[in-house]
Amino acid sequence: MISGVIFRVAAVAVLHSAGVAFAQTPPLAPREVPAKTIPVPNTVSPELQQIIAQPLRTAWNTPPTTPEGWKELAESIRAAAAPNVEAMRARLKVTVEPGTMAGVKIYTVTPERVLPENRDRVLVQIHGGCYVLNPAEAALPEAMLISAIGGYRVIAVDYRMPPEAYFPAALDDAMSVYKDVIAKTDPKRVGLIGTSAGGALVLEMGLRAKQLNLPLPGAIASGTPMSDSTKTGDTFYTNAMLDNVLVSTEGFCDAAAAFYAKGHDLKDPLISPIYGDMSGFPPTILTSGTRDLLLSNTVRVHRKLRNLGIDSFLQVYEGQSHAQYGRDDRIPEVREAFSEIGTFMNSHLKK
Amino acid sequence: MISGVIFRVAAVAVLHSAGVAFAQTPPLAPREVPAKTIPVPNTVSPELQQIIAQPLRTAWNTPPTTPEGWKELAESIRAAAAPNVEAMRARLKVTVEPGTMAGVKIYTVTPERVLPENRDRVLVQIHGGCYVLNPAEAALPEAMLISAIGGYRVIAVDYRMPPEAYFPAALDDAMSVYKDVIAKTDPKRVGLIGTSAGGALVLEMGLRAKQLNLPLPGAIASGTPMSDSTKTGDTFYTNAMLDNVLVSTEGFCDAAAAFYAKGHDLKDPLISPIYGDMSGFPPTILTSGTRDLLLSNTVRVHRKLRNLGIDSFLQVYEGQSHAQYGRDDRIPEVREAFSEIGTFMNSHLKK
Numbered sequence: 001m002i003s004g005v006i007f008r009v010a011a012v013a014v015l016h017s018a019g020v021a022f023a024q025t026p027p028l029a030p031r032e033v034p035a036k037t038i039p040v041p042n043t044v045s046p047e048l049q050q051i052i053a054q055p056l057r058t059a060w061n062t063p064p065t066t067p068e069g070w071k072e073l074a075e076s077i078r079a080a081a082a083p084n085v086e087a088m089r090a091r092l093k094v095t096v097e098p099g100t101m102a103g104v105k106i107y108t109v110t111p112e113r114v115l116p117e118n119r120d121r122v123l124v125q126i127h128g129g130c131y132v133l134n135p136a137e138a139a140l141p142e143a144m145l146i147s148a149i150g151g152y153r154v155i156a157v158d159y160r161m162p163p164e165a166y167f168p169a170a171l172d173d174a175m176s177v178y179k180d181v182i183a184k185t186d187p188k189r190v191g192l193i194g195t196s197a198g199g200a201l202v203l204e205m206g207l208r209a210k211q212l213n214l215p216l217p218g219a220i221a222s223g224t225p226m227s228d229s230t231k232t233g234d235t236f237y238t239n240a241m242l243d244n245v246l247v248s249t250e251g252f253c254d255a256a257a258a259f260y261a262k263g264h265d266l267k268d269p270l271i272s273p274i275y276g277d278m279s280g281f282p283p284t285i286l287t288s289g290t291r292d293l294l295l296s297n298t299v300r301v302h303r304k305l306r307n308l309g310i311d312s313f314l315q316v317y318e319g320q321s322h323a324q325y326g327r328d329d330r331i332p333e334v335r336e337a338f339s340e341i342g343t344f345m346n347s348h349l350k351k
Numbered sequence: 352m353i354s355g356v357i358f359r360v361a362a363v364a365v366l367h368s369a370g371v372a373f374a375q376t377p378p379l380a381p382r383e384v385p386a387k388t389i390p391v392p393n394t395v396s397p398e399l400q401q402i403i404a405q406p407l408r409t410a411w412n413t414p415p416t417t418p419e420g421w422k423e424l425a426e427s428i429r430a431a432a433a434p435n436v437e438a439m440r441a442r443l444k445v446t447v448e449p450g451t452m453a454g455v456k457i458y459t460v461t462p463e464r465v466l467p468e469n470r471d472r473v474l475v476q477i478h479g480g481c482y483v484l485n486p487a488e489a490a491l492p493e494a495m496l497i498s499a500i501g502g503y504r505v506i507a508v509d510y511r512m513p514p515e516a517y518f519p520a521a522l523d524d525a526m527s528v529y530k531d532v533i534a535k536t537d538p539k540r541v542g543l544i545g546t547s548a549g550g551a552l553v554l555e556m557g558l559r560a561k562q563l564n565l566p567l568p569g570a571i572a573s574g575t576p577m578s579d580s581t582k583t584g585d586t587f588y589t590n591a592m593l594d595n596v597l598v599s600t601e602g603f604c605d606a607a608a609a610f611y612a613k614g615h616d617l618k619d620p621l622i623s624p625i626y627g628d629m630s631g632f633p634p635t636i637l638t639s640g641t642r643d644l645l646l647s648n649t650v651r652v653h654r655k656l657r658n659l660g661i662d663s664f665l666q667v668y669e670g671q672s673h674a675q676y677g678r679d680d681r682i683p684e685v686r687e688a689f690s691e692i693g694t695f696m697n698s699h700l701k702k
Binding site for chain 2: 022023028032033034035037038040042045046049232234235237238239241242244290296299300306307314317318319340
């Protein structure tokens, strides 16, 4: 299917996209963009318009400065989310069963009806929250969405977070669960799904599985991944102060990633997977939005995978800031995004 | 492959993405984004960095105001491009043969080696330039790139433009050539490719073929299409003054589209194809960049096609403004983009 000529050209392209940054000597002139007033687009559903119209996240530029401060923030967000998570669970008609697997806290999410072709398949979901936020039930919305919309059984991993445990605890916990799952289920029937830090973690799991000579999963869904925590990526600048969720690299998410890293090199591919060797990765679907601070770090992963010849599908949503594609099941574009992810998993996981 | 549950959800999603704009009553608060200094990203090749570093297009906000002014602009751009086009032709080792087909001026572009699987296939290329620019050899770069990189024989259509001929002359000429081509070649072996106005025209050709009960082509490559000439699409605002090619909806391209339309409704799907019924379209690849003023109008087409169940692939390039993916064959990301397009065509056109 891929011809000699085409393949040769693709191989050339790989060289420049291997995650290397290129020095600028001398530095090139930046673009001066004037202040702008940007209307809420009328090209998205009324439900999504309300989300886009929300002001910049409160206190985006005053992240906690102490471990206790981070823990308090995580707890307050969790407590605020809890009733919404339960309401979403009820609407989506999924059951949620807390438990442990390989010593790691998990939730098993089961849809009203597991699709027949998914009976022997399972998804492992790794939540987002900049490696520091969304413990316990706050981890669940994405797992519930893909369970209900895709008709999958999902294991949601409630991994350890700072200040209890720093890098690589989150990845270690995710890998412990993965190893347990693939001991019982053909890895080709196992899909990984995550958003933001979770979107990075599912890529890091692929890299770690390669290091450990473990079989890779059958497919990966990486949503707006924190694929580069070194403040590198064009939309960190172009979408700054426009994305109403992450707002800016000077905001809480980069501070949280540094808190998780605890001095570890942020360019380690197990924190910034864009710098890892993704050859051999399974089919991977990537999701982002046009206002997403991590749009660049989503498309960089997409290009990297494609240049390795990997089946990778990109979906980008009009007007959405970071991770808004998973915001609420009542938003049509959220159902649309998870329908794509479910379809992708369905096409690529072994029957 | 697509299950009942997933399909039901996808069908719901279709309703809101059918190209309808949603009123805001009352209007929602816009986002006030401060002035920003945006560095040239180091996440792209040095060659592309030079393109990104270029200042905003000269005279972007003083489009011609008379038919003669447009013609002079088109001629001056053509004359300036001519030596570069010839140099690119020599580097890419393609031959270019001018001719006519069904009374329309064309060029036949032939690569050094037509790939064996492409022997009975042909691509029809429709150039960009806001419906008004890039006559004669200025139409050729995209045709030469896909010919050389994909190993295809390409018919480049040098359609009539204002002030000689207004809407729908460009589309009529493109359709005349298409009809002639499919009289000799199985339509499933024919691919359409175009960028910007050409990206819109290849979609308009699909819509027009449906109206005329003509068979559709086997695949379409629509690059950063002018899919909505009504100044609708979020990145018209978010990427304004950042995209150094189109710069702003207040710039020359929207003025040129209005000049082409000559009073015709800009919401006509044959000018703004996002408003057309794309059901039954063949596999379609879409290309854009993170700084592209038409990123929204690219992803809106992608979502529209996907919600109709059509095999559609999106590629978005880091840091690129409008149509820079076809700027110069010596830019690695340009070879990468056309390699993707060639691979996509190769996968979907009938052997």
